[in-house]
Amino acid sequence: LAKTTQPISMDSYEGQEVNITCSHNNIATNDYITWYQQFPSQGPRFIIQGYKTKVTNEVASLFIPADRKSSTLSLPRVSLSDTAVYYCLVGPSGGGADGLTFGKGTHLIIQP
Amino acid sequence: DTAVSQTPKYLVTQMGNDKSIKCEQNLGHDTMYWYKQDSKKFLKIMFSYNNKELIINETVPNRFSPKSPDKAHLNLHINSLELGDSAVYFCASSQDGAGGITDTQYFGPGTRLTVL
Numbered sequence: 001l002a003k004t005t006q007p008i009s010m011d012s013y014e015g016q017e018v019n020i021t022c023s024h025n026n027i028a029t030n031d032y033i034t035w036y037q038q039f040p041s042q043g044p045r046f047i048i049q050g051y052k053t054k055v056t057n058e059v060a061s062l063f064i065p066a067d068r069k070s071s072t073l074s075l076p077r078v079s080l081s082d083t084a085v086y087y088c089l090v091g092p093s094g095g096g097a098d099g100l101t102f103g104k105g106t107h108l109i110i111q112p
Numbered sequence: 113d114t115a116v117s118q119t120p121k122y123l124v125t126q127m128g129n130d131k132s133i134k135c136e137q138n139l140g141h142d143t144m145y146w147y148k149q150d151s152k153k154f155l156k157i158m159f160s161y162n163n164k165e166l167i168i169n170e171t172v173p174n175r176f177s178p179k180s181p182d183k184a185h186l187n188l189h190i191n192s193l194e195l196g197d198s199a200v201y202f203c204a205s206s207q208d209g210a211g212g213i214t215d216t217q218y219f220g221p222g223t224r225l226t227v228l
Contacts, residue, residue, distance in 0.1 A: 032214050043116075043202045043219025044155065085153070093214035100145075100168075100213060102155035 004088045009107040018075045020106050022088030025069045033064060033071045034089045036102065044087060044102065048073070075108075083110045115139050116220040118203050124226045125193055132189045133223045135203030143167070143215065144186035145204040146178060149222070155202070161186050193227045200224050 005023040012018045024033070032051050036044035048055055050062040050071070061074040075082055087105040116137045125131055137144060143162045149155040160168030164180040175191040190197060200222045206215035 034213055036217075038155075041222070043204065043222055044217075045219065046216045049214065049216075087155070089213055091213035094212050100157040102147075104153050 004090055004103060006086075006088050006103070006106045008104065009109065011109050011111065012078055013111050014079055015077055018078050018082070018108060018110075020073045020075075020086055020088075020108065021070055022073070022090075023070045024088070024090045027068050027090055028092065030092045031068075031090050032093055033062065033068075034091075035060070035062065035073050036087045036089065038085045038087065038105070040084075047086075078108075078110050080110050080112065082108065084108060114221075116203055116205055116218050118201075118220040118223050120223060121221065122224050122226075124228065126228055127193055127195060129193050130189070130191045131193060131225070132187055133201055133203075133225070134185070134187045135220060136185050137203075137205040137218070137220075138184065139205055139207075139218060140184075141205040141207050141218070142183060143206045143208065144180065144183070145206075145217065146186065146188050147202040147204065147219075149200045149202060151199070159186075159188075190225075193225075195227050198225055198227045 034049040035047040037047050038044040048060050048062045052064050055062045063072045085105040085107050087102040119134045145160045146158045147155050158172045159178045161180045163183050177189045180186045202222045203220040204217040206217045208215040
């Protein structure tokens with residue numbers, strides 16, 4: 001079971017690019033990396049998922065180096081509404097509870 | 113229309129009582145989950161059902177019993193409530209019957225349970 005480590009909190013300002021890095025040194029060959037976002041008093045919401053290199057969608061980019069021991073969630077031009085907790089999950093596809101523990105996440109605070 | 117809904121949103125009760133939390137999803141998904149988020153904000157899976165069948169059952173006291181009358185509903189019944197059960201409980205659903213991390217999960221708004 002791959003364990004993840006993220007910073008507890010980060011601060012940034014509106015309009016900046018924010019990069020949140022997650023360490024997962026024990027990632028297995030069949031593990032994927034998934035990021036979720038959680039606003040206060042709401043359930044988590046899927047942001048992005050990847051296996052290797054780079055994945056981009058309308059919300060964020062996910063950078064995964066060749067050794068896959070870490071990953072970086074990149075949020076371009078953040079706004080106040082991006083203030084939330086961001087969770088990095090690592091686990092295999094195909095079922096089971098592996099990877100379905102969200103941990104404490106990174107509390108991102110965006111200031112004006 | 114809310115994709116994943118839970119009732120009630122807040123639940124305050126005394127120790128020893130029995131209570132239920134209901135969850136419904138209108139996404140046509142095959143798999144539903146219950147998670148518990150404690151005061152330290154850890155969000156941990158409790159159960160997962162696929163088409164009314166239990167596929168994940170983490171180390172949860174047997175006072176917690178999930179019930180799935182159909183694949184759109186997964187209710188959580190808790191017997192003999194204890195102080196440590198106070199938490200926010202989230203229901204979620206995903207499309208793929210296999211479940212797991214690669215299935216995008218859609219979460220409900222949560223139910224805040226307070227046991228006095």
